[in-house]
Amino acid sequence: MNTKYIDLIDQTYHFPQPEFNLKEDTLTFHDIDLMELVETYGAPLKFTYLPKISDNIQRAKQWFATAIEKNDYKGTYNYCYCTKSSHFKHVLNEALKNDIHIETSSAFDIDIVENLKAQGKITNKTFVVCNGFKRDQYVKNIARLINNGHENCIPVIDNYEELSLLSEEINTDFKVGIRIASEEEPKFEFYTSRLGIGYKNIVPFYEDQIKNNDQVELKMLHFFINTGIRDNAYYWNELVKCLKVYTRLKKICPSLDSLNIGGGFPIKNSMAFEYDYEYMIDEIINQINITCTEAEVPVPNIFTEFGSFTVGESGGAIYEILYQKQQNDREKWNMINSSFITTLPDTWAISKRFIMMAVNRWNDEYERVLLGGLTCDSDDYYNSEQHMNAIYLPRYKKEKPLYIGFFNTGAYQETIGGFGGLQHCLIPSPKHILIDKDENGKITHKLFAPQQTSDQLLSILGYGKVSPTENNINTHQPEFSNK
Template sequence: MKNKYIDLIEQTFEFPQDEFSVVDSSLQFHDVPLMDIIKQYGTPLKITYLPKISSQIQRAKKIFNVAMAKVDYRGSYNYCYCTKSSHFSFVLEEALKNKINLETSSAYDIHIINALYDGGMLDKDTFIVCNGYKRPQYVENIAGLINNGFINTIPVIDNKEEHELLDAAIEKPCFVGIRIASEEEPKFDFYTSRLGIRYREIKNYYLEKIKPSKKFRLKMLHFFINTGIRDTAYYWNELSKCLAVYCELKKVCPELDSLNIGGGFPIKNSLAFDYDYEYMAEEIVAQIKNYCNVNGIEEPNIFTEFGSFTVGESGATLYSIINQKQQNDRELWYMIDSSFMTTLPDTWGINQRFMMLPINNWDKEYQRVFLGGLTCDSEDYYNAEAHQNAIFLPKLCPGDTQYIGFFHTGAYQESLGGYGGIQHCLIPAPKHIIIDRDKDDNEYYTRLFAKEQSYRAMMRILGY
């Protein structure tokens, strides 16, 4: 009878997979034995596997360049990393090894740009796409970049008043972009994004505000879909409307040469994940080229903004099961040694699913369980009701600690969880390590980025 955990996985999914394998009944992540990592550092533990960041960037570049070659596309492809997905220095430094561009969201992002430049990580000709609502400090910082010679900084106008603010602060001629206020999916509580300028107002806004300016040149039309690049009627309809605006605008604005299709590729959130990245890129490129050919205009340079796709799959969060509680006939709880609300806030905030797998005991029998966090909050859990599928894990054995991991957790969790700040119920932020590989022998090595948050650090924040 096949009743071991590994039998369950092999019968349900194609396994092993690119990043996962099992050796001696223990899980390996990108050929890194996680039990060795746990023995060295303990749990709870955050992991960033740096090589995955570079491989994702190179993957996307290859996909789009191949798609362009297939249809003889004449524009260029430009990869931007959205810093808001993870602002950590080690993430930006790894990403910038791949000759990419950056997208910013707020004033303090610009200080990161300056620090990276001072450290020799980027040049002044790197494209810096400045999205987000432009408050005075953000405008001032953007102007500082442009006035200091960052020639490819592109403030993307989010609302009509930003033109005057930028004009007052920027001294040199520069590029600007305009963000389209796209329509939201029907399930949203509102119809049109609060961000950007409405489709029918963009042309007149350009003619009245930007065209007469001797300082600004409209280079980019920015199109963003919250749900990301997905093969849905909604996405293709919005892309078609965006292309109609681009073609109309291009006829009165010859210097417009770039289309930013913001909203990124999805990342793998299940062993059953299925997404045809090549098809989507080829279809997007073909539709853009076809639309431009019909309208007799040049194809635009394509910019993508990939945040979660860049960094999400590099992350993992490991826990110990510290206890089990049978609360009724059907609900068996495994209690983790941390809190979902503080370490993986997306799991309770938006019911985000991550891949969850045991680290050890793959040769043991399994059972259905619910996962509970340490806080006293009723929302601090991860189970089938919130996440569609039942959770199965190996049965606990006395004296043998069970470890579990949540994978592809590298995007947003630290910023949403308030990294380095006050955690719910004062549950400390866990230890964080970085895993990289030696260029010569390809052996992995680890380094500690941050210790587990101390009570003294919390007391200082609280004023004690």
């Protein structure tokens, strides 16, 4: 019988895959020896494989270039990175190697932009598209950026008051975009997005507040779909509605020349993941071409805002199975040495699934298990894999440590989990490793952030730095790390 873990994976998926392979009986990810990481740094750990960020950016830019050439499209393409997916300096530094632009969503984003400008990472030619609901500090920061000469900063108007707020702070002419409040999918609890201005109100808003305003120039229409760019009737219907608004607006607003098709591409969340990126891009370009030709208006320059697609597939997390609890005759709980709520909050908050596989012991027999975190919260668990409705891992053996990996976790998890701050049940944040390639293509890695200590957590809580001997506090936490 084929009862080994390697047999299960081979029978369930096409394996190996471009990013996943085996080195003897252990898993590699983009040729990274994951067990070497564990042996060097211990588990739990998180890592970011920086080259994957550039790889995904270049793939998207090539897909758009191909579609533009194929469809004889007369507009340009601009790739923007959504900073909210991951604000880390190492992520922005890697992404900006690829001649891209920035999309922001809050006041402090502008401080990051100014920091990057000071370092020469971006210039005044870099588009900074400012989304989000804007009040007070965000408005002031946008104005500061524009007043200091960043002409390609485009605040996207989200509501009827923002234009006047911006005009009061900005002392020069400036460009703006307008965000469309798209209709949500039928399964949503509400009909229309809370963000942006309704389809029917876009043209009246332009005529009322922008058309005769000599300080403001409308450059962009922003179209965002919460569920992302997907090949379904809902997406194509909303795109057609957006294009009708664009062509109507273009006929009365000559300065309008850009369409931002926000709403990102999906990323690989299963070993069985399939998505035809090239087809979707080609069809989007084709639909824009057809609609603008029929309306006899020039096609717009295309902007995209890819956050998860940019950084998601660069991230991963590795845990050790600490113990197995047999709670009844059918359920075995493998306890990880961390928490899903704190380190992969999307698994708990929105039931998101990431790629999960054993890191080692692929030649051992497998068993069906549930995965539990260390917190005392009943929701701290992960109980099924997409397309399998169960989790299978090599059999737990106390004398043979088992490590598991979650992959493509690079977007949102650190910020939602509160990187560097308090964690549920005071479970410390795991160490974080940066992985790169040197000039010879050799994989290198270094520690970006160590595991949180009790002193750090106690300081946040107001206790200050406490001596364990004076207060009888045991700061040793062997259950969280084998290093």
